[in-house]
Amino acid sequence: MKKYIIALSVILLLITSIISVTYAWFTYVESKSLAEFDAGVLSISLYEDEVHASTNISFDDLAFIDYQNDFIDNQNDMINYMASSHRFDIELDDESPLTNVYIDLSEEQDQEGLIYIIIYEGVNINSASLTTDYATIVSSIIFGYNDKEDQINAIDSYNEQVINDMSELILTSSDVLTFQVVAWGDYDALLDSSNYLNETFVLSLNITMINDKGEIN
């Protein structure tokens, strides 16, 4: 019987203590959070020549050049004069987490006659500082290659490298990544050059943004 009384007393004591602690807890008015979690926002804002880009982008300023005289020998500085250059800006949301940007630019059809280079301009650059001397870039890409096929392959490799380099950048909220796409029509590469002014080339631009800790699916 004595044991029962002791046990009952302990239980009652425990219950009373719990109630007191609970009351004490409920009467504690100031709360401190251990940590605060904010959800980041990943969104793609693409601008083409400083205008918000639609799904379908059109350039109607392609000029056809003579590959050897204009593009390789750069007679009369024609690489720069005849370039169709377009600026692209990818802007991150102001609540964006740390982000990598993966860009894929490729021709939709296997169509000869278009040469293009991608020029990485920087992050948060000012408008006036875009590259305009394309001839120097082209010259450095094709340096050491004498065969046209090798030169075109060198340009492809260069573009791939630029895209890879851009994908390794870690961007923060509100950052703006800027690059240019500079194109020329290769008159000599066309299968039917008699109708060259009606030629149309289609590129596919895919932009993927991913949290910097993630990997692309």
Added chain:
Amino acid sequence: MRYKLKLRLILSLTVFLTVFIVAIVATYAYFQVSEDHGITIEAGDFEVEMMVYFNGDIVTYNSPYYDPEKGVVTVNAFDATSDNYIEDLDIYFKIKPIVASRFRFKINQEWELGTYYINQNEENPIDPVIQSLYHEDNVYPYYPFSDLIFSQTFGQPLYDQEGYIYYPDIVESSADDVSIHIIDGGDAYGIRSNTVLYEECYLYFDMSLDIVQANRVSERWGIENSFFES
């Protein structure tokens, strides 16, 4: 008993791994966005307009100084009070150079001098004399064989044997219109006016313009690129 425990362990592990992988995929999906754009690239073209002004007023199709049938503009080359006076003449080309280009042009001119006799004998009148005027080849800044004057902003024009005037610079590609001032007035003709006769002088002109992609000059016009370095 041991077999059952093992089975439960494997089952638990499988469920745990499944949930874990799904969670990872879902997390990655949440932190990744993707967007596709199609880029269509087409050859560029040119748009050119020729603008004629008198004292800042543009000559339109319905202007009294434009003959739509002949396609010529009439310029008064003798009367400073007229609205189409030669010194008030300005000619511009407005070009939308989608690709870098060069252009050449001709001003086809006809200078006409009319001589009218006054106080004539009614029985034996003298008919007015209308004659064409020819100018010496005045040097720059005059247009060749003309009293029209090149605009100073045009630069030093280049000439060929066919009478074309070449703009010395490449017109760089631009999404905006480029306005090039060609002619900035001209000299009036010194007419006679006395008790016997008076004269009137008019210039009638039209223009033609060729524009070509800057790297096709030698192919289209048959001239060397070095022509522009002279």
